[in-house]
Amino acid sequence: MKIVAALIVLVLVLAGADSVFVVREGHGALLLQLGRISSGALAPGLHFKIPFAQQVDMYDTRAIVSESEPERYQTADGEAVDVGFYARWRVADPDAYYRATAGEELQATQQMMPLIRDALRSQVQAHELRDVIAGDGAISTRLRTLVDRETRTRLGMEILDVGIERVEFPDEAADAVYKRMQANAKSRSAALRADAEAQASDIRAAGEHKAQELLGQALQDAAATRGDADAQAAKIHAQTSAQDPQFFAFWSSLEAYRAAFGSGRAVIVLDRDSPFLKEFGGANATNK
Secondary structure (H helix, E strand, C coil): CHHHHHHHHHHHHHHHHHCEEEECCCEEEEEEECCEECCCCECCEEEECCCCCEEEEEEECCCEEEEEEEEEEECCCCCEEEEEEEEEEEECCHHHHHHHHCCCHHHHHHHHHHHHHHHHHHHHHCCCHHHHHCCCHHHHHHHHHHHHHHHHHHHCEEEEEEEEEEEECCHHHHHHHHHHHHHHHHHHHHHHHHHHHHHHHHHHHHHHHHHHHHHHHHHHHHHHHHHHHHHHHHHHHHHHHHHCHHHHHHHHHHHHHHHHHCCCCCCCCCCCCCHHHHHHCHHHHHHC
């Protein structure tokens, strides 16, 4: 009797322990009975179940990120390129999710990835290489739209985001792409250089033209100034000579002597009756 009572107590303890379970924060749970879902989605907290007859299937309700290795695609302009992607998703319909994947995240990923690859192939084929490399946001938006409806229906999963993560050139295409980019860069640099040289030539021509204009104006101003100065000098000369013609004649002779003998090395041979010697007394001065 004691053994039977102990067994009964043990069974009751095990049954009590198996009838209580806790769903952690960020998770949900389903109750399964004979492999079938027997309850709706259970929120985080303390819950009860029929011991030994029901099982608990836990699943993550938070966003999950799955990544794909790059695979070969062809762009709209005929370029071969390896593209990788990531998908951020969460469980939206626990019943459909369990029926499609048995609650296994690995199975969910394995069924989701081919759907995204097919959609990505169609999008890469519809865009040029530069758009794929730039990670055009329109591609990601379109991918999510294409995939989300089917994953919700088939897998009970909501696609939150799909993005291009890695874009790589195949080894056989990398050299050709590099050479084409190099040729484009050289062509662009040559065009820029030619444009710069043309602009420089125009600037130099404009500068030379402006310099000629300034020089011509300066020469014209200088000639006008010299003309004014010469006229002023002639006027002063005339006024001075009119006031005292004899003194002015004497002064003019002195200026002539100064110009002729100022260096001290001049030798001039003149006739003794030369007007140039009149201030020295003519022939009498010479004889003295």
